[in-house]
Amino acid sequence: MPHFVLNWRRFLAGCFIFAVTLSSATRAHAQGIGFQGGGSIDPGQFFVGTHFETGELMPGLRFRPGIDGGFGGDYSLASINVEIRVMSARKASICRSNNSLM
Numbered sequence: 001m002p003h004f005v006l007n008w009r010r011f012l013a014g015c016f017i018f019a020v021t022l023s024s025a026t027r028a029h030a031q032g033i034g035f036q037g038g039g040s041i042d043p044g045q046f047f048v049g050t051h052f053e054t055g056e057l058m059p060g061l062r063f064r065p066g067i068d069g070g071f072g073g074d075y076s077l078a079s080i081n082v083e084i085r086v087m088s089a090r091k092a093s094i095c096r097s098n099n100s101l102m
Helices: 003-023
Strands: 030-038 047-052 063-071 075-086
Touching: 047 075
Parallel strands: none
Antiparallel strands: 030 047, 047 063, 063 075
């Protein structure tokens, strides 16, 4: 039974750390250098990569080149990505309730 209490305490500590992390979040800036990594199942590989995202070149237009490499499963893979991101502005919607009881 003490083993269950220890796991319960870890769970509560994890929830507390998660809540503190969410409550102290600040606005993220997506421009600059970024890194990514992951794995695949068939073929079993691990991959890593990096990219650079520019600020807005024109309103709603960004450029994001990147390079990735995958290793494992008797294969090696290298890729170069060139992305042009076009973003459109969306109006914020306001949810209003229509209560007839008030």
